[in-house]
Amino acid sequence: MATQQDAVTRANFDEVILPIYAPAEFIPVKGKGSRVWDQQGKEYVDFAGGIAVTALGHCHPALVETLKTQGETLWHISNVFTNEPALRLARKLIDATFAERVVFMNSGTEANETAFKLARFYASTRHSPYKTKIIAFHNAFHGRSLFTVTVGGQPKYSDGFGPKPADIIHVPFNDLHAVKAVMDDHTCAVVVEPIQGEGGVTAATPEFLQGLRELCDQHKALLVFDEVQCGMGRSGDLFAYMHYGVTPDILTSAKALGGGFPISAMLTTNEIASVFHAGSHGSTYGGNPLACAVAGTAFDIINTPEVLNGVNAKRQLFVKHLQQIGEKYQLFSEIRGMGLLVGAELTAPFKGRARDFLYAAAEAGVMVLNAGPDVMRFAPSLVIDEQDIDEGMRRFASAVEKVVNG
Numbered sequence: 001m002a003t004q005q006d007a008v009t010r011a012n013f014d015e016v017i018l019p020i021y022a023p024a025e026f027i028p029v030k031g032k033g034s035r036v037w038d039q040q041g042k043e044y045v046d047f048a049g050g051i052a053v054t055a056l057g058h059c060h061p062a063l064v065e066t067l068k069t070q071g072e073t074l075w076h077i078s079n080v081f082t083n084e085p086a087l088r089l090a091r092k093l094i095d096a097t098f099a100e101r102v103v104f105m106n107s108g109t110e111a112n113e114t115a116f117k118l119a120r121f122y123a124s125t126r127h128s129p130y131k132t133k134i135i136a137f138h139n140a141f142h143g144r145s146l147f148t149v150t151v152g153g154q155p156k157y158s159d160g161f162g163p164k165p166a167d168i169i170h171v172p173f174n175d176l177h178a179v180k181a182v183m184d185d186h187t188c189a190v191v192v193e194p195i196q197g198e199g200g201v202t203a204a205t206p207e208f209l210q211g212l213r214e215l216c217d218q219h220k221a222l223l224v225f226d227e228v229q230c231g232m233g234r235s236g237d238l239f240a241y242m243h244y245g246v247t248p249d250i251l252t253s254a255k256a257l258g259g260g261f262p263i264s265a266m267l268t269t270n271e272i273a274s275v276f277h278a279g280s281h282g283s284t285y286g287g288n289p290l291a292c293a294v295a296g297t298a299f300d301i302i303n304t305p306e307v308l309n310g311v312n313a314k315r316q317l318f319v320k321h322l323q324q325i326g327e328k329y330q331l332f333s334e335i336r337g338m339g340l341l342v343g344a345e346l347t348a349p350f351k352g353r354a355r356d357f358l359y360a361a362a363e364a365g366v367m368v369l370n371a372g373p374d375v376m377r378f379a380p381s382l383v384i385d386e387q388d389i390d391e392g393m394r395r396f397a398s399a400v401e402k403v404v405n406g
Contacts, residue, residue, distance in 0.1 A: 024362055031058025034381050034388040036367065045392030048367040052197070052229045052341065052379035055256035055302060062297050063259050070293035078284055085292035089265075092299050096238055098247045099267035104287035108228035108254035109143030111264035114281055115250045116147055116191070118272065119222045123188035125275040127220060133187045137173040139199030139372075142191065142226055151191055154199070174204060176211040187221040189250075194240035197229035200375045201336055201343025209246040222249040222272065228264070229341065232256035233302040233382050236311040236339040243338070256382075259298035263291035307382055311339045317386060318342050318378060321393035328397075329404045332376075342378040343371055353403070360399035366392045 010025050026038040034057050036044045049055065056063060070085065077083060090102040105111045116134065123131040136142070138153040146165065149158045153170040171178035173196060183190075190212050196202045216223040225248035231239045232253060241248055249272055254264035285291075301307060319335055322344050326332035332344045346354060354370035361368045369377040380389075 024359075026362065033057040033059075034384045034392075043365060044362070045366045045388055045395060047378045047380045047392050047396075048369045049379045049381055050260060051255065051369065052234060053255045053258075054260045055232060055234070055382045056259045056298060057381040057383060058260075060259065060298075060301075062301060063261075063294055066293050066297040067261070067290065070290050074289045076285070076288045076290070079282055079286065083287070083289045083292070085289045085296055086287040089292045089296045089299065092296060092303075093253075093265060093267060096303055097251070097267060098241075098269070099251065100270040101268055101273035103266050103281070104292065105254075105264045105266065105283050106262050106285050106291070107143070107264050108226075108252065109145050109148050110283065110286070111228065111252035111254050111266045112142045112148045112151070112191075112226055113145050114266045115224050115226075115252050115268075116151060116189070117281060118266070118268065118276065119189035119191075119224060119250065121280070122222065122272050122275045127188075128186075131186055131188045132167045133184070134168045135179060135182060135187055135190045136168060136170050137192060137196075138170050139173060139196055139202075140170075140191070140193055140226075141196070141198035142193075142228075173199070173202065174208045176208055176215075179212065179215060183215050183219055183221075185219055187219050189222040189224050190216055191224045191226060193226045193228075193230065194244060195230040195235065195338050195341055197341065197377070197379075198371055200345070200371050201341060201377055203336065203338045204244070206244055206246075209241075209244045213246050216249070224248060224250045224252075226252050228252055228254040229379075230338070232299075233308055233311060234339050234341050234379070236308060236315070238303050238308065240338065256302070257298065258291055258295045261291050261294040263295045302382065311382055314380075314382075314384060314386070314389065315339055315342065317389050318380075318393070321389070321397075325393070325397050325400055329400055331400060331404070340378070340380055340382055340384075344376045344378075346374050346376070350404075356403050357400060360403045361396050364395040364399040364402070366395040366399070368396065 028036045029039055030037045034046050036046050093102050120132055136151045140153040142148040142152045150164040150168055169182050194204050225241055227239050235243050237243045251267045257263055322335050333347045334345045337343045352373045354373050358368055358370050371377040
């Protein structure tokens with residue numbers, strides 16, 4: 001029988017893990033701040049942030065201490081009981097946002113599933129059982145459950161799994177006229193990412209989100225913001241809706257909320273939450289003390305002027321480096337996004353080759369992401385040091401040179 005002491009290699013992945021991922025050839029074994037080391041001791045600068053999750057870097061001392069303390073106190077009790085860390089975290093979120101009620105889940109998918117279920121239940125309870133239409137957007141990403149993957153506007157993730165949840169319509173992102181054309185009194189919700197992450201790191205225009213708010217008010221529909229990737233400081237504000245001055249009815253948060261510990265939240269108002277009752281929805285693990293304690297500490301650190309004000313300054317450094325690389329190799333047609341969610345779209349000669357640059361970057365000692373085949377994505381720690389940005393970009397530039405020169 002295999003033991004924990006047996007050697008583990010990348011080849012083991014193909015033997016034991018369901019083939020739904022294509023992980024890198026190296027295996028990270030240690031992280032500190034914005035640096036990561038693999039099994040051979042090679043060091044990497046982390047610009048991926050666990051896909052916008054490790055917002056305070058790896059093994060932040062305050063998060064580690066909180067996890068140790070809570071781990072020696074209370075791990076899990078289920079939703080048959082409440083617990084102090086969950087109540088404290090809920091209060092922090094409510095005090096800092098538009099929300100009046102919060103529920104905790106374990107992932108962005110679960111938070112969005114909760115939001116979509118609540119939106120339909122609210123519409124059927126307060127208005128009409130026929131008010132079920134959900135309007136969402138092409139290239140959106142809202143999770144991997146059958147409901148959330150159907151609301152997401154990318155058929156490649158939803159096709160082949162049998163009948164999909166019905167009455168979901170997709171229109172182009174940032175196109176208010178397209179929304180108006182399909183919006184009616186049967187619409188229960190409009191679901192939107194203020195910044196599309198997986199779909200190419202594209203930020204909504206202020207006019208678009210303001211227009212969605214007005215349309216939802218006009219048709220008595222709920223406006224749902226998926227801030228799983230763009231929330232918790234990533235935009236330079238605690239949540240992106242604050243940047244736009246547009247308040248949603250429901251907001252979902254995950255990824256950076258726990259700084260690396262799995263947790264998510266759905267935020268809403270008293271009026272909307274009131275349609276649910278005991279048993280309407282639930283989660284065995286959601287809101288467990290370990291997750292909520294760590295998330296509470298992460299929240300306290302992220303929701304400070306020091307961290308939030310630093311995000312845009314760090315963004316400018318990323319943009320400056322990317323512009324220099326782009327100009328040298330005629331590589332990028334646009335650098336976009338917001339805060340420390342940065343997207344760099346490849347020019348025509350390099351379309352479809354984002355993974356080539358990602359793999360070359362890993363060889364050069366820097367971890368980056370892609371957002372589809374044409375966009376390089378950067379989602380580092382919100383507290384990454386400037387010297388780490390400089391060094392990581394130096395390594396990325398060397399990777400680009402290798403790919404461009406063949």
